[in-house]
Structures are given as structure tokens and as C-alpha cells.
Amino acid sequence: MASSSSIKSRHVAVIGAGAAGLVAARELRREGHSVVVFEWQKQVGGTWIYTDHVESDPLSVDPTRLAVHSSVYGSLRTNLPRECMGFRDFPFAIRSGESRDQRRFPSHGEVLAYLQDFAKNPKFRIEELIRFETTVVRVSPAAGSDGGEGIGKWRIESTEKEEKIHRDEIYDAVVVCNGHYIEPRLADIPGISSWPGKELHSHNYRLPEPFNIFFKISASAVDISRDISEFAREVHVASWSNPADTFTKQNGYTNIWMHSMIERVHEDGSVVFQNGETVLGDVIMHCTGYKYHFPFLDTNGEVTVDDNCVGPLYKHVFPPALAPSFSLVGIPYKVLPFPMFELQSKWIAGVLSGRIMLPLKEDMMVETKTMKARFEALVIPKRFTHCLRIDQFEHYDWLGSQIGCSGTEEWRKEMSWPIFLRKMKHPESYRDEWEDHHLVDQAYEDFSMYIS
Numbered sequence: 001m002a003s004s005s006s007i008k009s010r011h012v013a014v015i016g017a018g019a020a021g022l023v024a025a026r027e028l029r030r031e032g033h034s035v036v037v038f039e040w041q042k043q044v045g046g047t048w049i050y051t052d053h054v055e056s057d058p059l060s061v062d063p064t065r066l067a068v069h070s071s072v073y074g075s076l077r078t079n080l081p082r083e084c085m086g087f088r089d090f091p092f093a094i095r096s097g098e099s100r101d102q103r104r105f106p107s108h109g110e111v112l113a114y115l116q117d118f119a120k121n122p123k124f125r126i127e128e129l130i131r132f133e134t135t136v137v138r139v140s141p142a143a144g145s146d147g148g149e150g151i152g153k154w155r156i157e158s159t160e161k162e163e164k165i166h167r168d169e170i171y172d173a174v175v176v177c178n179g180h181y182i183e184p185r186l187a188d189i190p191g192i193s194s195w196p197g198k199e200l201h202s203h204n205y206r207l208p209e210p211f212n213i214f215f216k217i218s219a220s221a222v223d224i225s226r227d228i229s230e231f232a233r234e235v236h237v238a239s240w241s242n243p244a245d246t247f248t249k250q251n252g253y254t255n256i257w258m259h260s261m262i263e264r265v266h267e268d269g270s271v272v273f274q275n276g277e278t279v280l281g282d283v284i285m286h287c288t289g290y291k292y293h294f295p296f297l298d299t300n301g302e303v304t305v306d307d308n309c310v311g312p313l314y315k316h317v318f319p320p321a322l323a324p325s326f327s328l329v330g331i332p333y334k335v336l337p338f339p340m341f342e343l344q345s346k347w348i349a350g351v352l353s354g355r356i357m358l359p360l361k362e363d364m365m366v367e368t369k370t371m372k373a374r375f376e377a378l379v380i381p382k383r384f385t386h387c388l389r390i391d392q393f394e395h396y397d398w399l400g401s402q403i404g405c406s407g408t409e410e411w412r413k414e415m416s417w418p419i420f421l422r423k424m425k426h427p428e429s430y431r432d433e434w435e436d437h438h439l440v441d442q443a444y445e446d447f448s449m450y451i452s
């Protein structure tokens, strides 16, 4: 740890005012840095800002399309209990008020309201740091600059209010929080170019419609298939995680079938699954997740995305060659997003001020190479590099050890894994029925320190 006299205050740009950018801004300011948050939308909340609008290209592959940031659909309720979701000292506890959703797994609107409350909270004064309707168009190392002590500076080019104002500024550091659910990934389906039906990605799904429909892969497929089953004649869910002979009816539903992968589709509209079943379909919805995408980033190849792995990254946050002045918040998935953003942000803030030391660049690089080699030896595709799932708590504990706090509360740990299992087993009821009342009580006991 550095002595208090060597603590530095930096001028830091944060890109994005979603959950990650908001908490990053708060932690950076708490640490004594001066912060500017760039946000192209008119309000905070990122992906939780629901809109009826969808993109002109339902598959979102046309690079000239007008992007819609949110992937949230009308009926979406959280897939985590609210106790697990909130920031540690600003719990996502039940709030009173007519418009508030007091359910344990609330609607998307309640998450947005929570983030708005967080941004407006007079203790944190985050909103005053944000430049709304300002798009970052380029982030590059500032030519010939070295902000002293080996920390490089960054040039941030942005446009404000529909490109009327252009800014070109230099910052000591940049923290990228641009969200990772906007650039869809699509499944490769043999025969699709001559299949006559309609295709869309779940990014562009908002409300159920009465059509016979198919899905591919992923968690959101489970919720959306139930959403649509009320209107559709038949819903067929194809998933790579199902064994090849899978063909079962979804528990509690008369018109949802689970399959293995789609083997091929044909010109006559038929869809053939690996299990040998053939059905006629109108629509294929790709619930196939998203790709990391940093269209504004120009790091001379120091940060790349290869098979959906962002790298090289030390602990999923700092590219060794650009550390500590460049960092990313929110790269890991299958995590508790908000608490992880908070821990990563505290670490970044402390590292930038010099209060927390990073290993030497070479040592960070060795660690990223070791991790890569481990994945290769286990024949795990690179795209799973940032999938933490059960390893997430190790990541939080490690971050906690750097910051000087515990990674996560015991109740949060104990709550999340059984809920994940219940979600798999009882997708239709896990949001409204539970048994972990004692953990909820422990959470609210902790929350009482922060809520009046």
C-alpha cells in the first residue's frame, strides 16, 4: 500500500451510465479522482431502459442500422433475487411508493428505478458527473503522453446532441463500461439462406405475438418461450446443452417442446432437429447471446476480441500493457453483476490513486498467458474465458483482498447458487416461491445499516 502522501487524483473518463458506469463513477470520486461520465442516452440505466423500439434489422447484423441499446422485453422480471442484485451500501431493498414493484424478483422498471435512485442519491451526487446524449466515438492513447509514473494518457473523442458538438479531450485514465448486450451473436444454421421463415434475435424481442416459433440456445429462451406460448400454437426450443436425442414437453406446458440442436432447415419451411423430429416453422428467434463490442476503441491492438474473449486481461479488468490507465468493468458473465461492478470499480479507483499496487506488467502478462494455456489444455473454447459461474466468488474474494474488504457476504453466496439450480428446475415458479427465508432475513439485517 502507498503512503497517503503519494495518493494521486486522476482525471478519469467513464464510458457509459449503466449500472457499471454509475458505480465506477461513485467509487472513482470517493477515491478523490475527478470524473466525467459519457452517456449517449438521455438517462441513466443502460440496458434497463425499456423501449418499444426495435432495430430496423431484426437480426441486428446490418452495420448501418440505428442501434437500440436495450435488450429488455415487456414482461421481463429479474432472474436474480433483488437482495443479490444491489450494491453493498445501497441495497436493492423493497421501497415503498405506489409505482414501486415490491416483488422479490421485480420487473425491469423497478431495476431502472433503483438505478435512478442511486444516481440521484444526494450522498453520491453521481448524476452531476454525467454528460448525457454524448457518444464516445474514439478512445486512443494520447500521442507522446506519459502522465508521469509510467501511466499513459487517453484521448477521448465524443459527439454531443446528434453530432452538433464535437469534443477532443485528454484524460489520465479511461474506464470502459459500455455494456455487453447490444451486439447479437447468431447461430449458424445449415440451409438458413433458403429457409422462407422470419428470423430475429432476442435483442429485438419486446412482446409476444401469435406465431409458431423456434428458439436457439441460451437462458433467455426459457423465459421468452413461456412468454410466447400463450399466443403461439407451438414453441420449440433447441439447445446445444440438450443431449442429441432430447425431445420432451416442457413441464406444465402443452405447447412447448424441448429439443437438441437444429440440424438443418429447408426451403419448404421445415426444421429438422438432431433428435430426428421435423416441424414446420414460421419464425426462428436466436436467443444466442451477445458479442463484446468496442466500436470506439483504438488501442493499437493491445485489446482484442477473439472468439468472444477480450484479451489479454489481468483478472478480467486491466490489459497489462495499458494498465493502470485503461480498464474495463463488467466483462465476466454468469455473475452477480452489480456487486461485481462495485468490487471491480473499487479496485480500479484504488489502483489509479496508487493506494493499491498492481503486479509488474510482465507478471500480469504471465498470468494471462497461464490462464490461456489452462483453457487450451482443457480444450475449453476461448469464448468461455469470462464465464465465471461457480468461480465468481473466488473473483470477488480476490478483489476484496485487494481492496481490503470481504468479497461478498455469506448470505449472498448461499442464496445465489440454489436459486440458479431452482431456475433450471422450475423456470415457471422460482420467482414466486422460495424457501430461503432465513437468508432473506440475514440480508435485510445487513441492509438495515444502510436504509432507514
Ligand code: FAD
Pocket: 015, 016, 017, 018, 019, 020, 021, 038, 039, 040, 041, 044, 045, 046, 047, 048, 069, 071, 072, 073, 077, 078, 079, 080, 085, 134, 135, 136, 137, 177, 178, 179, 180, 181, 220, 296, 329, 330, 336, 337, 338
Ligand atoms: P449497460 O446497462 O448496457 O450500460 C452501458 C451504458 O453505456 C449504456 O447506458 C449505453 O448507452 C452506454 N454506452 C455504450 N456505448 C457508449 C458510447 N460509445 N458512448 C457513450 N455511452 C455509451 N443482471 C442482473 O443483475 N439481474 C438480472 O435479472 C438481469 N437480467 C438481464 C436480462 C437481460 C435481457 C439482459 C440483456 C441483461 C440482464 N442482466 C441482469 C445483466 C445486465 O446487463 C447487468 O445487470 C447490467 O445492467 C449491465 O450494466 P452495464 O453498465 O455493464 O451495461
